[in-house]
Amino acid sequence: MRPAWADIHLGALRHNLEVIRARAGSKRVLAILKANAYGHGLTRIAQELGDVDAIGVARVDEALQLRNAGVTRPIVLLEGFFDAKQIPVLAVSHIQPVLHTKHQVGQLLSIQDLPEPMRVWLKVDTGMHRLGLNPEDAERVYKTLEAAPQVAARPVLMSHFACADEPQHGQNQRQIALFESIKATLPDVTTSFANSAALFAGLAPDDDWVRPGLALYGISPFAQETGRDLDLRAVMNLQASIISVRKIRAGESVGYGAAWTASKDTWIGIVAIGYGDGYPRLAPNGTPVWINGKVYPIVGRVAMDMVTVDLGDTMSAKLGDTAQLWGPDLPVEQVAEKVGTIPYELLCNVARRVNLDYLET
Template identity: 75%
Template sequence: MRPAWADIDLGALHHNLKTIRTQAGKKRVLAILKANAYGHGLSRIAQELQDIDAIGVARVDEALQLRNAGVTQPIVLLEGFFEAKQIPVLAASNIQPVLHTKHQVNQLLQADNLPQAMRVWIKVDTGMHRLGLNLEDVERVYTQLKGSRNVVGEPVIMSHFACADEPAHPQNQVQLARYAQAVKVLPESVTSMANSAALFASLAPDYDWVRPGLSLYGISPFPGGVGRELALQPVMNLQASLISIRKINQGESVGYGAAWTAPHDTWIGIVAIGYGDGYPRHAPQGTPVWINGKEYPLVGRVAMDMITVELGPHMSAQLGDTAQLWGPDLAVERVAETVGTIPYELLCNVARRVNLHYIDGHDVSGLGEVS
């Protein structure tokens, strides 16, 4: 019997990338590996994607971790640098920052004695209103950067949809029109607009780079959808052992706060996973858990190290059986919907004490903890 672990199916990862490339056509692919590759293990996933066009991360330490792990693919720093002293470090490590404020642009333009010129991306705000330069500033900034001794090559002009997971939302067309306005005056510019949802909804078919995140891991970016509807396969299979089975009589309660009381004589099973492993503490009664080809409902409160499932009055499970919390038999999208959250949160919250087992097809090719 074991506490929580996750099998990471590298065959599924490659299948998903192939599906993405088919959908993207000739566009280049920036694989989004931020937040520890959505809980799948940053360095190991990056090392597996040897033929990817570029890797996207959010933080400087993530980018440097990849370089220290021997990853040589281009790395794009999605939030850019936070202070000027980071610029030489990024230049030395060949890390490409996304510039989204005039302050960042000016810091890069004024930087002295960089070890080498940098490739850069420019983020333009087309309606998300989080990060990005205003439309009226893009042409000037592009010209400044292209003429700077600190910049090599054509800056990539990127933006981000607010509502791509709702393809019919009118905001999408508003943003596309604004983005087209921004790049129209820069005919030589390289372009990027599509995340996973925009890619599979064909919202931005005319631009150079796509930026898949969730779909790379086999998850649908659309509310109510599941990855298999897009020919994707789940990469993560989160599991834990059934470590206790016991009879509960009608009227007896289980767990903290006596939050669940047995409506009839039944059996319960204790699974060795809890909120300390990243399983959502607020998961409600009835959240499905998969054991031996059958779903069982979560009952009682989620504890730090364990959850309780009702096995029923005619229990067939055995001590030591493996429970699947989400994976190929129980879609994480469905668990997220039951819990009242999104798949991103469930995947990214997998705790560092959960061991990741990297599997190539059906053969274990590596064993390691979350990196």
């Protein structure tokens, strides 16, 4: 028996990349590995994706972790640098920052003794209203960077959809129109707009770069669909052992706060995973768990190290059996819907104490 662990299926990861490449055609692929590769293990996933065109992370320490592990692929720093002191480190490490404010641009251009010119990306806000230059500043700043001795080659122009997971949302076409108007002022500019949702929805067909994140890990970015519907395979199989089985009588309650009471005599199983492992504490009664080919409901409150599962009156599961919390047989999209969150959160919250076992399948 084991406490919580996750099998990481590298064959599924490779399959998903093939599906993405088929969708992307000749476009280059920037694989998004931020937040510990969405809980799958940053370094190992980066090493497995050795043939992608570049890797995207959010923080400087993530980028340096990959360099220290011997990853030589281009790395794009999606939030850029937070301090001018980081710029020389990025330059010598060949890490490409995304510049999304005039303040960052000014900091870069103020450095006269940069060890070597840097490749950079320039982000423009087309409607997300989170990060990015104002559209009216894009042409001027782009051309300034293009001519700057601190910058190697032309910047990549990028933006980000706010509603790509709802392909028919009017915001998408407004953002596309604005991005196209900016591109028209910059002949031969290289661009990147499409995340997983935009790629599978076909929202940015003229992109030079696509930026898949969620789809790499076998998850659908669309509501009411799972990765299976997009020919994707779940990479993570989050599991834990049943460490106790007991029978309770009708009227008896389970767990903290006596939050669930049995309506009839039933068997319950205690599974060795909890919110200390990143499983959502607020998972309600009825959240599915997959055991031996059958779905069982969680009952009672999620504890730090344990969840309780109603095994029914015939007890078809037993001590030592393995429970799948999400994975190939129980899509994480279904668990997220029951919990009232999104798959991103469930994956990214998997705790460091959960062992990751990498399998070639």
